[in-house]
Structures are given as structure tokens and as C-alpha cells.
Amino acid sequence: MSALAFFIDPSRCIGCRACERACAECETHRGVSMIHVDFFDRRESIASAPTVCMHCEDPTCAEVCPADAIKQNEDGIVQSSLKPRCVACSNCVLACPFGVPKMIVPMEQMMKCDMCYDRTSAGKRPMCATVCPSQALAFVSPEEIARDRREQPVNVFHFGNQEVVTKVHLMLPLARTALEIDVADQIWEEMP
Amino acid sequence: MSRPPSSPSELAHAFGPHLASAPPGGWHGPSRGMTDRLVKTHCCFCGQQCGIQLKVQDDKVVGFEPWEEFPFNRGKLCPKGVARYLQGNHQDRLLDPLLRTDSGFRKASWADALDLTARRIKDIQERHGKDAVAVYGGASLTTEKAYLVGKFARVAVGTRHIDYNGRLCMVSAGTAYKMTFGVDRSPNPWADIPKAQVLLVCGANIGECAPITTDYVWRCRDAGGKLIVADPRMTPITRNADLYLPVRPGTDDILLMGLLHVVLRDGLQDRAFIDAHTTGFDAVAASVQPYDPRTAAAITGVRPESIEQAARWFGEADRAIAMHARGIEHQSKGVENCLALINLTIACGHIGREGAGCLMITGQGNGQGGREHGQKCDQLPGQRSISDVEGRKHVAKVWRVQPEEIPPAGYSAVEIMEAIHRGEIKGLFSLCFNPLVSLPDSEFTRQALEKLEFFAVIDFFLSETAHHADVVLPGSLQEEDEGVVCSTEGRVLHVQQAVNPPANARQDWRILCDVAQRLGQTDRFAYQSSAEIFDELREASRGGVADYFGITYEKIDREMGVFWPCPTADHPGTPRLFEGGKFFHPDGKAHLSVVEHRESGDPISDDFPVFLTTGRVVSQYLSGTQTRRIGPLVDQYPAPRMEIHPRLAAQHQIADGDWVTITTRRGALTFPAMVVKTIRPDTVFVPYHWPGNRSINRLTHRTIDPRSKIPEFKVSACRLEKAAGPPASEREGKPVRLPIVDGQRGNASGGPR
Numbered sequence: 001m002s003a004l005a006f007f008i009d010p011s012r013c014i015g016c017r018a019c020e021r022a023c024a025e026c027e028t029h030r031g032v033s034m035i036h037v038d039f040f041d042r043r044e045s046i047a048s049a050p051t052v053c054m055h056c057e058d059p060t061c062a063e064v065c066p067a068d069a070i071k072q073n074e075d076g077i078v079q080s081s082l083k084p085r086c087v088a089c090s091n092c093v094l095a096c097p098f099g100v101p102k103m104i105v106p107m108e109q110m111m112k113c114d115m116c117y118d119r120t121s122a123g124k125r126p127m128c129a130t131v132c133p134s135q136a137l138a139f140v141s142p143e144e145i146a147r148d149r150r151e152q153p154v155n156v157f158h159f160g161n162q163e164v165v166t167k168v169h170l171m172l173p174l175a176r177t178a179l180e181i182d183v184a185d186q187i188w189e190e191m192p
Numbered sequence: 193m194s195r196p197p198s199s200p201s202e203l204a205h206a207f208g209p210h211l212a213s214a215p216p217g218g219w220h221g222p223s224r225g226m227t228d229r230l231v232k233t234h235c236c237f238c239g240q241q242c243g244i245q246l247k248v249q250d251d252k253v254v255g256f257e258p259w260e261e262f263p264f265n266r267g268k269l270c271p272k273g274v275a276r277y278l279q280g281n282h283q284d285r286l287l288d289p290l291l292r293t294d295s296g297f298r299k300a301s302w303a304d305a306l307d308l309t310a311r312r313i314k315d316i317q318e319r320h321g322k323d324a325v326a327v328y329g330g331a332s333l334t335t336e337k338a339y340l341v342g343k344f345a346r347v348a349v350g351t352r353h354i355d356y357n358g359r360l361c362m363v364s365a366g367t368a369y370k371m372t373f374g375v376d377r378s379p380n381p382w383a384d385i386p387k388a389q390v391l392l393v394c395g396a397n398i399g400e401c402a403p404i405t406t407d408y409v410w411r412c413r414d415a416g417g418k419l420i421v422a423d424p425r426m427t428p429i430t431r432n433a434d435l436y437l438p439v440r441p442g443t444d445d446i447l448l449m450g451l452l453h454v455v456l457r458d459g460l461q462d463r464a465f466i467d468a469h470t471t472g473f474d475a476v477a478a479s480v481q482p483y484d485p486r487t488a489a490a491i492t493g494v495r496p497e498s499i500e501q502a503a504r505w506f507g508e509a510d511r512a513i514a515m516h517a518r519g520i521e522h523q524s525k526g527v528e529n530c531l532a533l534i535n536l537t538i539a540c541g542h543i544g545r546e547g548a549g550c551l552m553i554t555g556q557g558n559g560q561g562g563r564e565h566g567q568k569c570d571q572l573p574g575q576r577s578i579s580d581v582e583g584r585k586h587v588a589k590v591w592r593v594q595p596e597e598i599p600p601a602g603y604s605a606v607e608i609m610e611a612i613h614r615g616e617i618k619g620l621f622s623l624c625f626n627p628l629v630s631l632p633d634s635e636f637t638r639q640a641l642e643k644l645e646f647f648a649v650i651d652f653f654l655s656e657t658a659h660h661a662d663v664v665l666p667g668s669l670q671e672e673d674e675g676v677v678c679s680t681e682g683r684v685l686h687v688q689q690a691v692n693p694p695a696n697a698r699q700d701w702r703i704l705c706d707v708a709q710r711l712g713q714t715d716r717f718a719y720q721s722s723a724e725i726f727d728e729l730r731e732a733s734r735g736g737v738a739d740y741f742g743i744t745y746e747k748i749d750r751e752m753g754v755f756w757p758c759p760t761a762d763h764p765g766t767p768r769l770f771e772g773g774k775f776f777h778p779d780g781k782a783h784l785s786v787v788e789h790r791e792s793g794d795p796i797s798d799d800f801p802v803f804l805t806t807g808r809v810v811s812q813y814l815s816g817t818q819t820r821r822i823g824p825l826v827d828q829y830p831a832p833r834m835e836i837h838p839r840l841a842a843q844h845q846i847a848d849g850d851w852v853t854i855t856t857r858r859g860a861l862t863f864p865a866m867v868v869k870t871i872r873p874d875t876v877f878v879p880y881h882w883p884g885n886r887s888i889n890r891l892t893h894r895t896i897d898p899r900s901k902i903p904e905f906k907v908s909a910c911r912l913e914k915a916a917g918p919p920a921s922e923r924e925g926k927p928v929r930l931p932i933v934d935g936q937r938g939n940a941s942g943g944p945r
Binding site: 011012014015016017018020021022024025027030031042043044045046047048125127130131132133134135148149150 | 213214219220224225255256258260265267268269270271273274275399400403404406407410411413414426427428429430431432810811824828838848866867868869870
């Protein structure tokens with residue numbers, strides 16, 4: 001178990017896509033990136049953000065899998081689907097609240113970020129977080145992030161009534177302890 | 193007449209650019225994942241010179257591994273660094289010398305190619321004089337090669353006319369720093385950036401052109417520092433700027449003088465520092481008097497309150513750093529812009545201390561080292577002026593020639609091309625330079641190249657310029673040779689040889705030596721290794737401003753780089769210059785110069801009412817000779833687009849994705865529009881990495897700064913018209929993508945030649 005943790009700070013992303021290129025170098029999904037960088041609305045803004053698997057404590061992708069093909073290891077890493085079990089139904093792709101799993105059609109298998117298990121299990125840092133030039137992705141100790149950053153790490157997300165706790169942390173401005181995703185969660189309305 | 197010997201499509205078929213998108217053997221080949229060794233070296237793409245480990249197997253670079261112990265980038269890389277290994281083992285790689293024939297290039301032996309090169313150079317010089325042949329070098333070469341190019345030109349060819357593509361990069365900054373400080377180097381190590389309380393970034397697209405520096409900028413903000421960004425475009429780092437100054441192209445000097453005006457008006461200057469350590473300040477102070485915030489705002493398009501705010505933050509800080517790059521330097525007043533920035537920095541006393549200074553951000557791989565040791569038209573090794581009598585004596589002794597045998601200063605890069613065009617220069621020997629793509633007004637460049645009586649090129653891929661060559665000599669990639677480079681910090685680094693040049697390709701310095709020997713210079717070019725060239729370079733630089741004498745390969749490896757000046761073996765190097773207010777001029781002072789505003793050499797008018805500015809994207813490097821051959825980098829940004837603000841787009845009924853014809857006083861080209869609110873509404877931007885009908889440099893102009901001789905890439909005047917559709921050249925289809933298979937190199941060296 002690594003003492004280091006994964007932190008994402010979209011506000012630091014410069015949209016360079018070094019993470020995507022580095023991810024594609026992995027020996028398990030050769031040439032294909034499991035993560036992605038989005039420019040949200042390039043007309044309006046230069047803002048961009050990287051997305052990696054958040055590695056949920058109770059992964060929705062695994063819960064909706066009819067073939068029990070998505071496993072979580074003892075470190076809490078949610079892995080790609082098991083090839084012999086995966087039926088390529090894409091339930092996980094549709095259900096993931098973060099939009100992470102990818103159906104690799106030629107392989108008929110869902111693949112996703114496994115936080116570079118080949119590297120982290122050998123004491124190295126994930127490739128994307130190692131190369132990221134702008135601190136948008138970081139794999140460091142919680143003490144280091146607390147010392148160096150002025151944002152705070154958050155790993156609780158409310159999607160409507162679903163609370164998702166993740167292994168990966170998102171850096172948010174101070175005084176935010178959880179991220180409300182839906183505007184509907186933040187308005188006042190009479191319950192029926 | 194040096195015309196390309198076959199049609200563009202035939203040349204593209206034989207020489208590319210084809211795209212390499214998978215490592216040698218493919219992603220699923222049997223040897224994938226196997227590595228003989230990791231080589232700790234540096235990335236070849238840009239002046240940051242990030243540490244990287246190249247994976248080598250069977251004498252091929254097959255991948256990379258981050259090098260987290262290297263202090264500058266700590267394992268971090270940009271997409272160019274990640275994908276750089278794909279340039280090795282490339283099907284377009286030149287593997288044999290080529291000679292141009294009526295029907296195309298044909299393979300030749302080294303002996304034939306070298307004999308022909310030397311014979312033609314001598315022939316032209318016998319008929320037209322020594323200076324009828326010019327030499328072009330480049331700032332992606334190792335410092336050993338750059339040094340050797342200078343010596344080759346002056347001793348072996350015997351011409352005055354030697355210059356390099358750094359003329360398109362660092363010369364405005366270099367000239368301004370030499371004028372003011374007496375030395376051409378960023379004064380502070382990058383580790384100082386997080387220590388500043390205020391960062392003022394002027395004309396530097398750090399996020400795309402120096403991505404690793406973003407890490408330093410964000411660390412500064414984490415420590416409470418404020419970020420001010422001045423640029424006509426909101427570049428990626430602007431997303432976290434505390435203050436954004438949307439400066440109108442060509443008015444940076446006025447903006448910076450406006451800041452100094454407020455600093456002086458509000459008494460924020462460091463009078464004690466000014467009095468003790470500078471000359472010329474009073475004249476500078478008087479010169480900024482007219483530029484009150486309202487006046488400066490009217491010229492620059494930056495709000496007066498923003499000018500006030502930026503000046504107060506910068507002036508009130510104990511420690512502030514001003515950073516700049518090509519945005520302010522690529523102008524016909526590039527030197528003035530840099531001087532205005534330096535004047536502001538010094539007036540506030542922000543120099544020679546931790547977290548206080550002005551930093552130029554180097555563009556090319558060896559943009560710093562490549563200009564220190566003699567391939568500039570007016571310099572000798574050690575950053576010595578070529579007109580300095582003592583310097584000439586010293587270098588002549590090292591070169592074992594008489595001082596008077598060293599030619600005087602010659603033409604700069606643009607001036608050489610103009611001299612070729614008017615027939616004064618008739619022969620050209622070039623390496624590491626693709627002027628057909630990178631010089632302004634490329635139709636003029638093409639005409640000039642066609643007039644050459646003889647043109648020889650050292651290249652690893654056949655660049656668009658090399659299409660015009662009579663002789664192409666296959667040289668080496670960065671990872672195929674050993675040598676030093678100097679990073680943007682002034683840190684001298686050791687590039688390791690990871691693999692051997694393939695087939696009959698050879699290391700550039702060996703080629704230069706062979707040509708030199710055929711020109712009659714046997715003893716003075718008898719090196720057996722890069723290390724021997726470095727030892728001579730150390731001696732040649734000794735006692736100069738850029739003194740490398742105390743630097744050795746072993747010392748660099750041991751200390752993860754050595755900052756020059758380093759005059760003796762036991763000297764620790766000099767990470768920070770000007771400590772204690774001691775500058776490099778004989779009087780020890782900083783010499784401030786008055787800046788006078790000038791209009792662009794291509795001013796806007798009723799016919800050409802819109803500013804055109806150019807620059808880079810994160811996934812491409814310079815003229816693209818390498819990066820346009822790397823699949824993932826091409827996928828990321830395949831072809832140039834024109835950035836335009838919605839307000840300007842609406843005036844011409846242009847929607848996102850529409851094709852738009854840009855017309856300047858040079859000509860017209862058509863690009864797809866990218867409608868974004870992140871650019872000034874009076875300006876359009878197009879990146880410059882492509883040839884032919886995608887080459888924005890066909891539209892830029894040849895006006896150069898009178899002192900630095902840098903072209904004005906950042907300010908041209910244009911008009912816009914919505915086009916009916918893409919030009920014919922864009923309808924013909926995409927570049928061919930062929931997989932690279934071991935042992936089958938396509939027809940890179942064969943084909944119908």
C-alpha cells in the first residue's frame with residue numbers, strides 16, 4: 001500500500017495532453033489512453049481539465065456490472081474488466097458518474113484507468129501524475145499536498161441522493177468539503 | 193538553380209512527412225516491454241531541456257521513463273517530451289547521402305558527396321570570393337556542434353557570413369541584456385520563481401511553449417505570489433492570472449513604460465539601488481513621463497486601472513520577477529521591448545536577489561548554449577564580440593590561426609537570405625535550420641533558394657528547405673551524439689548518446705570535420721570525439737563572459753548541471769548573476785537605455801486593418817521537421833487554425849470552422865477559423881509550424897530589429913475574407929500513415945532517385 005495519494009486540480013490544467021500521451025505508453029493498454037483532457041467550451045474559455053478514474057469506495061461501475069467483471073483490489077484500486085467475464089454491455093460506461101470507463105470495441109472489453117497498478121505496485125508513481133507539468137495531476141503524500149497547496153482535497157461527491165466517496169481527491173477552494181454536482185441539489189424546494 | 197527535383201507529392205512519397213505512431217516493433221511486437229538500458233539525458237524539444245530517461249533496446253530508442261531525480265523538471269514532461277522517442281527508427285530517416293539530379297534525389301557514397309561539396313564551395317569562392325558562400329547553423333545543436341559550426345565557417349570555409357536560426361529566437365533579449373548587463377543570460381535560476389511575490393509575464397505563452405515552467409509559476413501562486421500576464425491572447429496560464437493585460441500587438445514597450453511611469457509617479461522605485469548600481473536612469477525616467485495610464489491605455493488597449501494595479505503590485509513587492517519570451521522579442525523593436533522590461537525591473541530594485549530578476553525564456557533546445565560559442569555572425573566563443581581585439585587574439589590562438597585570419601562580422605540570418613536573393617551570396621552550407629518554413633516571407637526565401645549555385649544541407653529528415661539542396665548529408669538526431677547544452681536557466685547539461693546513427697547516417701561534427709579536411713583544414717579539425725571538441729571549447733571560452741573552462745562532462749553528471757560562468761575546476765558555478773548589484777560591464781553597473789517607440793514595419797491601415805500574430809502550439813516544435821513526423825503530436829493539432837474573436841468574426845459572418853482567407857502585403861492563404869473569446873477582437877493568431885499552403889510565414893514580413901536583426905513575426909497587418917471552402921491543397925487528403933515495422937523502412941532511402 002502506497003503512502004502516496006492521487007490529487008486532481010483541474011484549475012491547474014494547461015490542456016497540454018502530456019498525461020494522455022503518457023497514459024498511452026502503458027504496457028497493459030498499449031497505445032490507447034485511459035484518461036482524457038477536455039476543453040469545456042473553447043469558445044468561451046481556455047479552461048481544460050483531465051479526467052482519471054476516481055476509484056470509488058463503492059464503485060458504481062462494479063455495482064451495475066451484470067457479469068461481475070469489475071473488481072477492486074485490496075488497495076481500493078478499481079480495475080479494468082476481467083476479459084473472460086466482460087460481456088461488453090457498456091452498463092459501466094453509462095453508469096459511471098465521472099464518465100471514465102471506455103468500451104474498447106475491437107477487444108470487446110471495458111478498460112479504464114487502474115492508477116498504473118503496474119507502476120504503483122512497484123513503488124513508482126502513475127505515469128500521468130509523474131509527467132503532468134502543471135500540477136493538475138499529482139501523486140504525493142497528503143502531508144505534501146497540505147503543505148504546498150492553498151486548495152484542500154475533497155473526496156466526497158453528491159450526485160443527487162447518491163454519495164460517492166473516492167480514493168482520488170479533487171482539489172477545491174477552501175471551505176468546500178463536498179462537491180455538489182447538480183444545481184437541483186442546491187436549490188430550496190418543497191418535497192412532495 | 194536549386195529547384196526541388198521532383199513534384200511535392202513525389203517528394204512526400206519518398207521522404208514524408210510520414211507519421212510514426214508506435215514504438216519500434218509496434219505496440220504488440222514480441223520485444224515490447226523489454227529494455228536493455230535507461231539513458232539519463234534531456235529532451236530535444238525546447239530550451240527547458242527537461243531531464244528524461246530514454247529506454248534503449250537493440251540500439252534503438254523504444255520508449256521513455258520519467259527522470260524524477262533531475263531537479264529542474266522532477267520527472268515532469270510535456271507531450272513533446274513524452275512522444276519524442278518516436279522520432280527514432282523513423283521511416284523518413286535519411287540513411288545515405290543524396291545528390292540532386294534532374295529526375296530526383298539519388299543515393300551517393302560519402303566520398304562522392306563530400307568531394308562534391310568541397311569542390312563546389314571552392315569553385316564558388318575562387319570565382320566570387322570567400323564571402324560568396326554562407327553557413328547556417330541552428331540552436332538545437334549541442335554546444336560542441338554550434339562551436340564547431342562557427343569555427344568551420346570562419347576557418348575552413350573562411351567566410352564572414354555565418355549565422356543561425358537563433359536569430360529568430362533569442363537575439364532581441366540577448367542584445368538588450370548585453371546592453372544593460374554586459375551578459376546574455378537569464379540572471380536567476382528557475383528555483384527563484386516560486387520565491388517572488390509578483391510575477392509579471394510579458395509575451396510568454398508558458399503553458400504551451402515552456403510547459404514545465406508552469407509548475408514554477410503555480411508554486412509561486414501557492415506561496416501567495418500574484419500572477420500578471422500581458423498578452424494579446426489568453427494563453428493557458430492566464431486561467432490563473434490575478435491580473436490579465438490584453439496588450440495590443442506591437443505596443444508592449446508602451447505598456448512597460450506606462451508601468452514605470454506609475455512606479456515613479458508613486459515613488460515605488462528603489463532609489464538607493466538605482467544610485468549605487470546603474471547609469472542612465474534619469475534619462476529613462478524622463479522618457480516615460482508622457483506615458484501616464486490614460487495615454488498608455490489609449491495606445492495599448494489595456495485599461496488604465498489595470499496598468500495602475502500592475503505597477504503597484506510590481507513596484508510595492510520586495511521581490512518580483514518579470515518573465516518574457518518571443519511575444520515582446522519578435523518585433524522590429526524587440527530590443528526596445530526588452531529594454532523597457534529591464535528598466536522597470538531595475539528601477540524597482542528587483543535584480544540580483546533570490547526571487548527578484550528578469551528572466552528570458554529560451555525557445556530552442558539549445559537556445560542558450562547555441563548562441564554562446566560562435567555561430568552568431570558577430571560573436572566568437574565565450575560570448576566574445578568578434579570585433580574585440582583581445583578576444584580575437586585568444587580565439588585565434590586556440591584555433592591555431594592568426595587573428596587577422598578570422599573574418600569580421602557578417603550578415604545575420606535574414607540578411608544572408610536577402611544577399612542570396614540579390615546574388616551576392618551564391619553558395620550555402622546549412623544544418624539544423626529550415627528557413628523555408630521558419631523565416632518570414634517564405635515566398636522570398638523560396639526564390640532565394642532557387643538562385644543558389646550550390647546548396648549543401650546536413651539533415652536527419654529531408655526538411656522542406658533541403659528539397660532545394662544539391663547535396664544532402666544524413667546527420668544525427670540528438671540521441672545519437674554526446675555533448676552539452678545550456679538550458680534556459682544558464683545551466684550547462686550533458687546530453688548522452690543513447691544509440692548510434694542508423695545505417696550510413698553520421699554525427700554532424702564528423703561530417704563538418706570531413707568537409708573541413710577536404711577544404712584543406714586537416715589539423716584543425718582532427719577531433720576524435722565530442723569530448724575533444726568540448727575541451728577546445730572550454731579553452732576558447734576561457735576568460736570570456738560565458739566562461740566554461742571549469743566545466744567538465746563529469747562535473748555536470750555529478751552536480752546535475754553547472755551554471756556558467758564557471759572559470760575554474762573548483763568553481764561551483766553561478767546560479768544567480770548580479771548578486772550585490774554587480775553587473776558585467778567594466779564599471780560594474782547596469783547601463784539603462786532610453787526606449788523610443790516605433791511603429792511596426794507592417795503597420796495596419798484601411799486595407800489591412802487587423803493584426804496578425806504568430807506563435808507555437810504545445811504539440812509542435814519550430815518548423816516541425818521532427819514533430820510533424822510524430823503521429824500523436826500531429827493528432828493533437830493536425831493543421832493550423834486561425835484564432836479569431838467572435839466580435840471580429842461576426843463582422844465577416846465567420847462561424848467556427850469556416851474557412852477564412854487572410855491577406856497581407858505579401859499574399860493570401862486560407863485557414864479554418866477557431867472562434868474564441870480568448871484573443872483581442874482586433875487580432876488573429878495562426879501558429880507557424882507548417883510548410884506550403886499551411887505556412888503562415890508566407891504572409892509575415894521581413895522587417896527586422898535594427899540591432900538584434902530579429903524578424904517581426906508577432907506583428908503583421910492583414911485583412912480577412914470568408915472563403916467558399918478549403919483551398920485545393922487541403923482537399924487532397926491527409927498525410928499517409930504507415931506503420932513502422934522493424935527491418936522495413938519503407939523507401940526512405942530508396943525510391944526513384
